Amino acid sequence: MHHEAIIECQRLVPEELPFEYHGDALDFGIARGEVTSIIGPDYSGKGNWLRTICGLEDPLSGSVHIKGIDTMNLSEQDWSMTRRKVAYLHEDIALLSAANGLANVLAPAFYHQLDKQAEKGLLAESALELLEQIDPDINLDDLPAYISKDHQFKIAVARALLLEPEVLALNSPFAHFNPDSKHKFQCFLNNQVKQGLSLLIVTHDIGYALDISDKIIFASRENIIYFDSPQAILDCDLPMVNRFIQQTETRSAFDVKQ
Amino acid sequence: MSVTHIGSTLTDWANTLTGWPGRQLIKNLLYVINLVTFSMLAMRDWFRKNRLFDSRSYSTTVAQIIFTGVDALPTITFLGLATGFIFTFRLISISNTLGGSNDIVNLLITVICLSAGPFLAAIIIISRTGSAIVVDLGNMKLHGEIEALENLGVNINDYLIAPRIISTAISQLAITVYFTVIALLTGILISALFVNPAHFDFIFKISNSFTPYLMSIFVVKNIIFGYVIATVACYNGLRVQRSATEVPQRTTASIVQSLSFVFVIDSLLTFVIFV
Numbered sequence: 001m002h003h004e005a006i007i008e009c010q011r012l013v014p015e016e017l018p019f020e021y022h023g024d025a026l027d028f029g030i031a032r033g034e035v036t037s038i039i040g041p042d043y044s045g046k047g048n049w050l051r052t053i054c055g056l057e058d059p060l061s062g063s064v065h066i067k068g069i070d071t072m073n074l075s076e077q078d079w080s081m082t083r084r085k086v087a088y089l090h091e092d093i094a095l096l097s098a099a100n101g102l103a104n105v106l107a108p109a110f111y112h113q114l115d116k117q118a119e120k121g122l123l124a125e126s127a128l129e130l131l132e133q134i135d136p137d138i139n140l141d142d143l144p145a146y147i148s149k150d151h152q153f154k155i156a157v158a159r160a161l162l163l164e165p166e167v168l169a170l171n172s173p174f175a176h177f178n179p180d181s182k183h184k185f186q187c188f189l190n191n192q193v194k195q196g197l198s199l200l201i202v203t204h205d206i207g208y209a210l211d212i213s214d215k216i217i218f219a220s221r222e223n224i225i226y227f228d229s230p231q232a233i234l235d236c237d238l239p240m241v242n243r244f245i246q247q248t249e250t251r252s253a254f255d256v257k258q
Numbered sequence: 259m260s261v262t263h264i265g266s267t268l269t270d271w272a273n274t275l276t277g278w279p280g281r282q283l284i285k286n287l288l289y290v291i292n293l294v295t296f297s298m299l300a301m302r303d304w305f306r307k308n309r310l311f312d313s314r315s316y317s318t319t320v321a322q323i324i325f326t327g328v329d330a331l332p333t334i335t336f337l338g339l340a341t342g343f344i345f346t347f348r349l350i351s352i353s354n355t356l357g358g359s360n361d362i363v364n365l366l367i368t369v370i371c372l373s374a375g376p377f378l379a380a381i382i383i384i385s386r387t388g389s390a391i392v393v394d395l396g397n398m399k400l401h402g403e404i405e406a407l408e409n410l411g412v413n414i415n416d417y418l419i420a421p422r423i424i425s426t427a428i429s430q431l432a433i434t435v436y437f438t439v440i441a442l443l444t445g446i447l448i449s450a451l452f453v454n455p456a457h458f459d460f461i462f463k464i465s466n467s468f469t470p471y472l473m474s475i476f477v478v479k480n481i482i483f484g485y486v487i488a489t490v491a492c493y494n495g496l497r498v499q500r501s502a503t504e505v506p507q508r509t510t511a512s513i514v515q516s517l518s519f520v521f522v523i524d525s526l527l528t529f530v531i532f533v
Contacts, residue, residue, distance in 0.1 A: 079411070080413065081411070083408070084410065084411045089409075093402070094401045096407075097397070156406070
């Protein structure tokens with residue numbers, strides 16, 4: 001694993017936070033194969049932080065560099081490249097309603113001419129292989145309207161991964177999953193990380209975040225705190241962080257009991 | 259109320275009344291500038307990458323041509339037959355009363371080929387394709403499909419807009435050619451069969467009189483119509499923001515605007531060409 005940053009944020013504060021923010025700016029970078037989780041209470045703007053880190057929202061202050069390019073000064077080509085290198089998906093990501101599952105996976109890859117780099121049949125084969133790894137039960141012949149939400153999300157993940165991104169940014173990815181399919185999908189993500197994919201994830205599943213992450217960002221309405229390891233957040237003595245961890249632990253225990 | 263106050267109120271009313279046409283003119287001019295910029299950007303992105311028959315945009319273009327052109331053929335055929343019977347047949351059958359056959363040939367070319375054909379085809383394309391494009395793009399925007407594509411580095415201008423504009427322009431031309439041929443042949447055949455067999459000659463007379471100049475007017479007019487209809491439809495489709503109620507609103511707006519543009523462009527072209 002080499003540690004050249006794919007995304008580098010300096011003194012970053014998002015512009016579109018839905019509340020007035022007087023906390024610290026964020027300095028951090030994400031390198032190849034690293035996993036960073038953004039956790040925190042509800043309505044703390046985690047999605048805005050994620051979108052700003054991915055270069056999808058403008059920063060209020062500071063900068064984001066993706067592959068060394070400032071996201072505020074992107075040429076058309078750079079924009080296309082950054083969007084391919086950092087794939088962003090949220091829980092309700094939409095597929096093309098007029099195309100079936102497989103066509104949805106292949107459409108952006110055809111657009112980016114990946115079929116010219118590999119033969120057309122090979123691209124379809126790669127897509128099917130990827131989908132098989134994610135979930136072999138996905139019905140690829142139906143239109144998205146007839147596909148369940150969790151399968152739609154998995155198709156969207158396959159669509160993004162077929163473009164061979166370096167960072168996969170997921171905003172609340174497990175929202176539509178039942179416990180079994182969530183576990184399988186988490187295993188798939190773990191395998192992708194082992195193969196060198198970087199993961200940037202907003203999640204309410206603190207156990208998973210602590211388990212998989214190399215770095216953790218805690219976002220609240222008051223402040224953003226960066227922890228360089230899961231242990232660092234567990235050792236943290238800040239009341240708001242402790243309160244959040246305790247609450248989620250209590251909630252998890254309650255869920256298990258239920 | 260003082261005289262000064264009444265005078266001031268009257269002046270305000272007068273300003274409002276005289277200012278209204280000016281404001282409307284500026285608003286409409288800005289709208290046209292927006293449309294032109296929108297379509298130019300889409301075409302720039304298309305031509306910059308030279309993708310006329312590229313696999314990425316080829317399928318969208320062909321699908322749109324099939325929907326706009328091929329699927330509209332039954333309606334166009336019916337309209338062509340009706341127009342042939344109502345106009346072409348009537349004009350040819352009264353040719354002896356009106357004067358020489360050359361006048362009738364000119365009349366047929368002007369009325370059927372250069373006016374009724376493009377106009378009727380445009381109305382069909384506005385009502386079928388234009389409205390379908392607005393609903394399609396509007397729903398894609400509403401459901402976040404466009405945003406999801408953009409987040410994967412797909413340029414919407416190049417992938418969704420330009421193929422629709424190009425294919426609608428091509429389809430408008432093809433549909434008008436088909437309509438014109440049906441309308442002329444129907445009228446000539448009925449007239450030759452039921453009035454005078456010599457009227458078959460109109461086929462050759464019309465084809466001989468359809469000069470390259472008239473042909474180029476025919477082509478340019480239809481391409482402009484198709485280009486404008488698709489541009490207005492795409493522009494309105496992408497103006498849908500968050501509410502599902504915006505889709506029918508933008509569809510209606512697109513139909514009305516396209517019809518207005520077709521009337522205005524037709525008038526302008528008629529003025530430039532024939533006056």
